[in-house]
Amino acid sequence: MRKVVSIDGTWLKGKYNGVLLVASAQDENYHQYHLAWGIVDVECTSSWSWFLTKLLKVVPDEDELVIISDMHQGIINAVSTVYRNAHHGHCTWHLSQNMKTRCKKKGATKMFFYKRNEFDIAYNEFRNRYPEAAQYLDERDSLDRLTRAYCPKTRYNIMMTNGVESINARLLEERKLPIIALLDSLQKLASSWFARYRHASIASNTNLTPTIEGILRSMFTDAQGMQVFELRRLEFDVRSRGHSAIMDLESKRCTCRVFDIDRIPCAHAIAASWLAKIDLYEMCSEYYSTMSWCMAYSETVYPVPEENEWPSNINFPLVLPPLLEKGVGRRKQNRIPSIGEFSKR
Ligand SMILES: [Zn+2]
Known part of the structure; x- marks a missing residue:
């Protein structure tokens, strides 16, 4: 799987509040692929450091890795400590929200350029129109975090963190549940995703996943009108x-x-490969093959067994509920009356 991991957090709505942290990759067919969940009291450097230390067991810290998140200082601190070799890039959606709330400006989201000179032109234009917004970015971040044009590692098409959004959309009610029930719901969700995409990947009869085949087909159309001139062996204008x-x-x-960045042949590569008589599928990254897609869903996500089936030699620490500051106002949610309350009626 492409070595780009997005991390994000979302508030829980249960009695003890808390935040659900999520780490996800993107599968070979551009779907979210959840790697880990964790529940913490608040988002801060220590909670993110704990989560990333756990993540380190399944996603090793390596030079090729890119981690994408919002600009939360706790995440920035934790990533720089736990994932020292990875590159830390920022989510462009969160960046746009920051611009809207802090600087009341729109337009800073255009970080999608592949070519540096095109990004530079657009960014200078942005700087001239919104100098205080550009200053805000200059003070906090370098260009290699903001845009893939300057990213020193391969970020592919992944510009935003969507892991939390996919969970929020599917688990609207479950986010109000106690932690164990919430984790059971997450397991069921993961199992259902694995079952669905296992069927889809096995049923696919193309070399590349359906999404990538679709991208290549659209590039074919663009490539048809191009003129190709050989410069030297395997290099073309x-x-x-x-x-x-x-x-x-x-x-x-x-x-x-x-x-270079997406690792999918561009229209120029397709046009040149026709002249050079090179198989297009050989040029596409292995990360997009149907075989890799099948492997991603070959394992099974099992539910946690009943408590009486757990090994007896595990010493469970006593976990107390977190200390909470009482919120202002009355809880709006209806609750079920206790037996005592029933008897008074
Ligand atoms: Zn090209």
Whole structure:
């Protein structure tokens, strides 16, 4: 699986509040693939450090890894301590929300450029229009965190953290449940996703996953009108509508940078591969193969067994409810009356 992990937190709505932390990757067919959940009292450096230390057991800290999150200082501190080798990039959706609330400006979300010169032009224009917003970003972050054009590692198409949103959409009521019941719901959700995508991946009869096949087909259309000139063996000048791109099929790099970053052949690569008689599927990253997709869902997510089936030699620590500050106002939620209250009626 592509080594880009997004991490995010969402408030729980139960009696003890708390925050659900989620780490997810993106599967070979561009769906969210949840790697870990954790429940903490609040988002801060120590809670994120605890969560990331646990995550480290399944996602090793390595040079190729990119972690994406919002700009929460607790996350920034924890990632820099626990994942020292990974690159930490920021979620563009959260960035846009920050711009709206702090600087009352829109337009800072255009971080999707592949080419640095195109990003520079757009960013300078943004800087001229909204100098205080640009200053806010300059003081907090470097460009390699904000945009994939300057990201030193491969970030692929992954610009936002969507893991929490997919859980929020599916578990609206469950977020009000006590922790154990919530974790059971998360397990059921993961099991159902695994079952659905296991069926879908086994039923797929194409070399690449359906989403990537669709992207390649749209690139085919763009590639048909292009002119290709050989510069040297496996290097081509590919021209279209007055634009030129230099495509190197050997290193799988193109000056448009789409092939370099997404690892899916761009239209220039497709046009050049037709001339060079190279199989397109060989140029596409193994991360998008149907075989890899099948492997992602080959395991099973089992429910936790009944308590009487647990090993007897485990010493469980006593976990007390967190200390809570009482909120202002009355709880709006209806509750079930106790037996004593019933008898008074
Ligand atoms: Zn290209």
